[in-house]
Amino acid sequence: MRRICCLFVMFTVLITAAEMGRLRGRIIDEYGEPLVGVNVMVENTELGAATDENGEYVVPFVPIGYHKITASCIGYNTITKENVLVISNQTSVLNYKMSLALITMETIVIKAEKPMVIKTQTQTERTITSRDISSLPISEINQIITLQAGVSTSGLGTHVRGGRATEIVYYVDGILTKAPHYGTQSVKVNKEAVEEIAIATGGFDAEYGEAMSGVVNIVTREGSEKTTTNFRYTTDEIFSTDRLNYGYNLYEMSLGGSALEKKRLKYFVSAEAMLTDCWQSTYYKVPSEKTEYKIGGKMSLRLARAKGKLLLSGFHSREQFMRYDNFGDQAFIFHLDHNTGETLKNNLLNLTLNYMPNKNMIIESKTGYTHMTRFYAVRDCEAEAAADRKWYEDYIFKAHHFPEILLRTDDDSVRKWYLVDSMMNYYQMIERRSAASLRHNPYGATGFYYTVGDNRMWRFLYNKDYQGVLSITNSIGKVHELKSGLSITYQNVGWFDNNLPYYSIPFWDMYDKKPLRLAFYVQDRMDFEGIIARLGLRLDYFDSKARGLANPSDRSDTTLIITKPKLRISPRLGFSLPITDRSKLRFNYGHFSQTPTSHNLYRSTEPTVVWLLLHRYNSVLGNPNLTVEKTVSYELGYENQISEVFVFGFIAYFKDIYDLIQTRRFVSLPYPYYMVTNVDYGNVKGIELTLGKRLRDYWTFNLSYTLQYAKGTASDPWQHYYRIYYAQQIDPITGEFLLPKNDYWLDFDERHIINSNIGLAFPEDFMLVPLREFSSDFIVSYHSGFPYTPRNARGEQIGEANSARLPGYINVDAHVAKDVKIAGVKFTVFTQMYNLFNTEQIVSVYEQTGKPYTNGEEETILLQEFSNISLRSAYYTPQADYNHDGLNSPAELHSEYIAAHVRFYDNPLNWKPGFKMRLGIGLRI
Numbered sequence: 001m002r003r004i005c006c007l008f009v010m011f012t013v014l015i016t017a018a019e020m021g022r023l024r025g026r027i028i029d030e031y032g033e034p035l036v037g038v039n040v041m042v043e044n045t046e047l048g049a050a051t052d053e054n055g056e057y058v059v060p061f062v063p064i065g066y067h068k069i070t071a072s073c074i075g076y077n078t079i080t081k082e083n084v085l086v087i088s089n090q091t092s093v094l095n096y097k098m099s100l101a102l103i104t105m106e107t108i109v110i111k112a113e114k115p116m117v118i119k120t121q122t123q124t125e126r127t128i129t130s131r132d133i134s135s136l137p138i139s140e141i142n143q144i145i146t147l148q149a150g151v152s153t154s155g156l157g158t159h160v161r162g163g164r165a166t167e168i169v170y171y172v173d174g175i176l177t178k179a180p181h182y183g184t185q186s187v188k189v190n191k192e193a194v195e196e197i198a199i200a201t202g203g204f205d206a207e208y209g210e211a212m213s214g215v216v217n218i219v220t221r222e223g224s225e226k227t228t229t230n231f232r233y234t235t236d237e238i239f240s241t242d243r244l245n246y247g248y249n250l251y252e253m254s255l256g257g258s259a260l261e262k263k264r265l266k267y268f269v270s271a272e273a274m275l276t277d278c279w280q281s282t283y284y285k286v287p288s289e290k291t292e293y294k295i296g297g298k299m300s301l302r303l304a305r306a307k308g309k310l311l312l313s314g315f316h317s318r319e320q321f322m323r324y325d326n327f328g329d330q331a332f333i334f335h336l337d338h339n340t341g342e343t344l345k346n347n348l349l350n351l352t353l354n355y356m357p358n359k360n361m362i363i364e365s366k367t368g369y370t371h372m373t374r375f376y377a378v379r380d381c382e383a384e385a386a387a388d389r390k391w392y393e394d395y396i397f398k399a400h401h402f403p404e405i406l407l408r409t410d411d412d413s414v415r416k417w418y419l420v421d422s423m424m425n426y427y428q429m430i431e432r433r434s435a436a437s438l439r440h441n442p443y444g445a446t447g448f449y450y451t452v453g454d455n456r457m458w459r460f461l462y463n464k465d466y467q468g469v470l471s472i473t474n475s476i477g478k479v480h481e482l483k484s485g486l487s488i489t490y491q492n493v494g495w496f497d498n499n500l501p502y503y504s505i506p507f508w509d510m511y512d513k514k515p516l517r518l519a520f521y522v523q524d525r526m527d528f529e530g531i532i533a534r535l536g537l538r539l540d541y542f543d544s545k546a547r548g549l550a551n552p553s554d555r556s557d558t559t560l561i562i563t564k565p566k567l568r569i570s571p572r573l574g575f576s577l578p579i580t581d582r583s584k585l586r587f588n589y590g591h592f593s594q595t596p597t598s599h600n601l602y603r604s605t606e607p608t609v610v611w612l613l614l615h616r617y618n619s620v621l622g623n624p625n626l627t628v629e630k631t632v633s634y635e636l637g638y639e640n641q642i643s644e645v646f647v648f649g650f651i652a653y654f655k656d657i658y659d660l661i662q663t664r665r666f667v668s669l670p671y672p673y674y675m676v677t678n679v680d681y682g683n684v685k686g687i688e689l690t691l692g693k694r695l696r697d698y699w700t701f702n703l704s705y706t707l708q709y710a711k712g713t714a715s716d717p718w719q720h721y722y723r724i725y726y727a728q729q730i731d732p733i734t735g736e737f738l739l740p741k742n743d744y745w746l747d748f749d750e751r752h753i754i755n756s757n758i759g760l761a762f763p764e765d766f767m768l769v770p771l772r773e774f775s776s777d778f779i780v781s782y783h784s785g786f787p788y789t790p791r792n793a794r795g796e797q798i799g800e801a802n803s804a805r806l807p808g809y810i811n812v813d814a815h816v817a818k819d820v821k822i823a824g825v826k827f828t829v830f831t832q833m834y835n836l837f838n839t840e841q842i843v844s845v846y847e848q849t850g851k852p853y854t855n856g857e858e859e860t861i862l863l864q865e866f867s868n869i870s871l872r873s874a875y876y877t878p879q880a881d882y883n884h885d886g887l888n889s890p891a892e893l894h895s896e897y898i899a900a901h902v903r904f905y906d907n908p909l910n911w912k913p914g915f916k917m918r919l920g921i922g923l924r925i
Helices: 003-009 130-135 383-387 403-408 410-426 598-602 609-611 719-727 891-905
Strands: 020-028 039-042 048-050 058-062 064-074 080-085 091-092 109-110 122-131 149-152 157-160 168-172 195-200 214-220 228-235 249-259 265-276 290-302 308-322 338-359 361-377 449-450 458-476 482-497 508-513 516-527 532-543 548-549 560-562 566-580 583-594 619-621 630-639 646-666 673-696 699-712 752-761 772-781 811-822 825-834 916-924
Touching: 020 039, 020 080, 039 058, 048 058, 080 091, 080 619, 109 157, 122 130, 130 811, 168 598, 361 825, 403 458, 403 482, 410 482, 410 508, 410 609, 482 598, 508 598, 609 619, 646 719
Parallel strands: 020 091, 080 109, 168 214, 619 673
Antiparallel strands: 020 058, 039 048, 039 064, 064 080, 122 195, 149 157, 195 214, 228 249, 228 916, 249 265, 265 290, 290 308, 308 338, 338 361, 361 458, 458 482, 482 508, 482 516, 516 532, 532 566, 548 560, 566 583, 583 630, 630 646, 646 673, 673 699, 699 752, 752 772, 772 811, 811 825, 825 916
């Protein structure tokens, strides 16, 4: 531990100067001759450069965002270019043509425009600024990711270019925020706090690890020189009908400014609170409450003489919600108080120091801390009522005090006593008691709906990540920018779970591990006039500290396997070849890898857990010997600014994905078990076409089309397990379970995706007064539908796996806003509309029928299968006694069964929501 702490202090993962870009350009006079000694300054900073004998200049390490850049020279008119956008890790080209000042010196102000083709960019990366975010009909920044080319969203999560949901990595101010248990995003930042989001969907640089499909880099806002305050309120509670009123309320606020001499200290704080009665994406309003709040801040101190910057940022979020459904059906619809709830908390703290010993070098150190806790269980409603719990207070769960006890001890016998033995005192066994749904002989029959007992889940998990980096970036002349960095991540991951708390031998698990991850990379960015190259090499080291039994099924064999650390070398290279000032051709190639999720490494590997679990059927064990998952990616791209306002892009890509994790069945006594292992393979190929128009003549337009083919041996790590558990199809000759032998279309293989954004914006001096400072943005998308496997009425597979397709759908979302200034305060009135034309959007169907509302079974239910049930019978049900004669006749039971069956399978989760509308008001000072 001391060695780790020393390393952490010495090297204090992964991003180097990621919040900076650089400026370069050439300055000439009226006759095209280069001007020597022209001073180029980035206003409100101490950054600048002078032109050389060729009239060229380079300003490295410029903070990202919009800037004013001024060029001045004695005898010439000063030129200031406004709205110059500097993008992280890219070179912005800014050329000047200066004229002689014949009589008086004057400053010429020019409004620059965002470049449509970034010639130095060798990878597929799309940058969205805070200005873009504010105009879109979104409530969370994650929704921006789904609008990018090559991105699809399924029931398994968000997928970039046909990869699994775990293959995306998220950074906030350079700190990795990937929850290790499932490989999903942990820290969520409110959109008011975001300055820029860079989404790389292919060919990311050597400085990025732990990702195989995409990198999302979020840079949060710093304060401005002037004090600004912003507040927004969005709601749908003004509507009286449940069709529009989802109990949604969103409050957003921010405050930013500066202090000290020369505005060297800048600060920005923001907060957000959201409450809704229905947070899940369903066809209509269903009871699934959610409350969430986020708060964060950032301070930056610019060091004297432009020597660097010190930044401190922190974020805290808490979201908690009640689930409407856990089992893919509506079993809890009449018993939701005993369904599972969840409280999820995330914290992030980041301290960054950038120091420039000279104008061509920057040394950066980052220290980061992330902490996540997730409590997932049945709420103790009586305790909450007695405590008069408010929305901003945490849920009280059954056995809510157990996490504190489990974290206080490392004695496995004590932990087992709380997790297994004591848990039975808190949970009541769940039962289906719905006499209206009885079929055949009423004795022993089961109902559709749970009406007694608690959901079968009690789970607490957490992680603490301590991250650090030391990196050096050298700008060598006008061509080379060399980066090298060493990173360290020390983790503490824990998991405590009881999946059947009312049984003496449940599915249960516990672990508390401290893995270590190191990485070193070196990368050279070369900006030649005719070619831009990025060459990089990355070395990853991972010590999982995992252990497991050599022979889990043999109780007499106590031999433990202690896993060895693993090394991985990943080369990356990219080229951009500018063809003209407005077009380029680029190529990218790279090896990418990520470590297995913690739960696949550690789940059910402790001897105490394994020996008890193997006395249950269908137990799944982790595998300490898992290796990294790997992707080899190729990409070719072409971009061309075909006019002053239009740009066209083409990308073709191919990916080979190896050693993906999958469950495998092992035969043992008394029961067979499953274990995860690196056996799956996938390959993805596709093209992306883009067309964009910059904001001119009051309108802007962006269009992307994705054609993609994603095949593999499985879509997620549990697919093999579920095929056996649910399908139970056995080869009559071999006696083995039937499983696909070849690649097939993956569950998230969406063949065609079209996304477009159409924006209108009118300035404050527009000739039509009602349209002044009016804006509207429409997001129009088309999705062709995911595949599914057709089955017959007996559940047997018909044809090839995933050989059928869901129907496609079109969706339109809109954001309309009007600004009004009153006494220096800017008021905004806006509306957000989703699924504007109320189109049917099917996301899941029953494989027997291909329909979202029925599995077809009701057609086989016959009247003669029911018999009379008298009032004296325990199975008598009043709601089925239509004529109130004290007797459930076969006709009544048959009718009630059909009604219950239809209600049960008419699942609102099988559709996306219909038309929704929200209104809002905001003010900015």
